[in-house]
Amino acid sequence: MSRDLTGFRVVAVHAHPDDEALFTGGALATLARRGADVLVVTCTLGEEGEVIGERYQHLVNDHADQLGGFRIHELNTALSALGVRGEFLGCAGKYRDSGMAGSPASRNPKAFVNSGQRAIDDLVDVFNRERPHLVLTYDSNGGYGHPDHIRAHEITHAAAERVHVPRILWAARLRSELDGMIATHIPSGWTRPEPGELDAVDTVDTWVELDDTTYAAKTAAMRAHATQIWVADGSVSTTNPHAAFATAPDATVVTYALSNLIAQPILRREHYCVGAGLPLEPGADITSGIPR
Numbered sequence: 001m002s003r004d005l006t007g008f009r010v011v012a013v014h015a016h017p018d019d020e021a022l023f024t025g026g027a028l029a030t031l032a033r034r035g036a037d038v039l040v041v042t043c044t045l046g047e048e049g050e051v052i053g054e055r056y057q058h059l060v061n062d063h064a065d066q067l068g069g070f071r072i073h074e075l076n077t078a079l080s081a082l083g084v085r086g087e088f089l090g091c092a093g094k095y096r097d098s099g100m101a102g103s104p105a106s107r108n109p110k111a112f113v114n115s116g117q118r119a120i121d122d123l124v125d126v127f128n129r130e131r132p133h134l135v136l137t138y139d140s141n142g143g144y145g146h147p148d149h150i151r152a153h154e155i156t157h158a159a160a161e162r163v164h165v166p167r168i169l170w171a172a173r174l175r176s177e178l179d180g181m182i183a184t185h186i187p188s189g190w191t192r193p194e195p196g197e198l199d200a201v202d203t204v205d206t207w208v209e210l211d212d213t214t215y216a217a218k219t220a221a222m223r224a225h226a227t228q229i230w231v232a233d234g235s236v237s238t239t240n241p242h243a244a245f246a247t248a249p250d251a252t253v254v255t256y257a258l259s260n261l262i263a264q265p266i267l268r269r270e271h272y273c274v275g276a277g278l279p280l281e282p283g284a285d286i287t288s289g290i291p292r
Contacts, residue, residue, distance in 0.1 A: 001213075006035035007292060011126065012136040013089075013156045015112065015148035016046035016097060017075035018225035021082070023143065023171040024136050025218035026210040026270040027286065029082045031134075033214065036287075038084035041126055043119070043152055044112050045088075046071045048097040048105050050259040051227045053240030059227075061105070068093065070227065078221035090122040098147050106147060113147045120158045127163035133290045135160065139170040139273065144199035157276060166290045167277035174207075174271045175200035181265035183255040187232055187244040190261045198264060204271040205280050212252075219254050219266055231256045232263070 010031050014020045020028065020040045032038045045068030051057050059067040072092060079086040089095060095112040099105030106113050127135075137156040142149025153170075160168060178200045182192055210218060223231045226239035232246035232255040246255035246263060254266045274280055278289050 001030075001033045001211075003035035005031060005287060008036040008134070008287060009130055009132045010036050010038045010134045010136070011130055011132040012038070012040045013043070013123065013152050014040060014137070015043050015142070015146065015152045016049070017042055017071040018046070018078070018222070018228045019149070020075075020086075021078050021218060021221035021225060022229070023138070024270065025082055025221045026214050027136065027208045027272070028084050029214045029217040029221075030208055030210070031287075032083040038082075039126075039130055039132075040079060040084055040086040041089055041123065042075060042086060043089040044095050044097040044148060045069070045093055046097050046228070048099040048103065049228055052230050052259055053226065053237075053242070055241075056227055056239055067227065068097070071225075074225045074227065077224035081217050081220040081224060083217070087126075089119060089126075094122075095119060098151070101145065101147055113151050115151065115155070119151070119155045123155050123159040124162050127159050127165065133166055133292070134287060135165050135168045136171060136272075137168065137275070139172065139275065143171065160276060165277060167280075168275040169272040169286060170275040172204050172271045172273050173198070173200045173267065174204050174269070175202050177267055177269060177271075178265065181248050181250060181253050181267060183232070183246040183248045183263045183265065185245075185247040186255070186263045187246060190232075190244070190246075190257055190263050193262050193264065197262070201271075201273070205274045206283055206286055207269045207271045208286060210268050210270065215252075215266070215268060222256060222266065229256055229258060230261075
């Protein structure tokens, strides 16, 4: 792959460890392979997550409350697979996972949804230091409505208003491609999504094609988050020693599930919508038109 983006700077702003791989792993790996300097800013440790696999079940918040620390290791492994840098917003543990909408966790003063101006100022510091040409994050609904994703969207746009960012892109999944790659065979205990159950949009501005190397990097990054993601490619880990297999309509497409065990495809394209800044021609390279 051509190193045509040497000197180009990218920042991705994500709410929890694993979001960087799920939402933007293909773009991040592609940009890094093309020579860009790519930084992932993660806003919480994901303390309120559930755990796949028996070994670490009691790390969750209502037992040992050690999941956040464990997920730092998972994140570092994933970032290495993608070939990018990472840091936590402010510092590791400054903002706590708020949980799903209405969760008691959202009432914690340290919850990310209660971060106020502090989180914006912390991200302004990052943008001032990095001076990104391109920023990746979620849309105003956070992809699927998670309060921390929505908050990450809010602080990204607020910080970008104070520090010039040429373009902000929102990660998305194109419904037509997503629906067409749902696995025809899924592991025992998993379910197929109901129509409209998965987060998706009907139109996008552009996309990133994932070649075999990039697709493998994204899959490896997702696999690194083994407490959160079960990849049905036959792999096992010390976190989850159970192999799972699925078959998609395209044999090159890998299937995964989160703790809800709903089968979803890792698509061969990542789709994006322009959230702010310079527009894009339909289907154009996500870096096109941005002055160096």
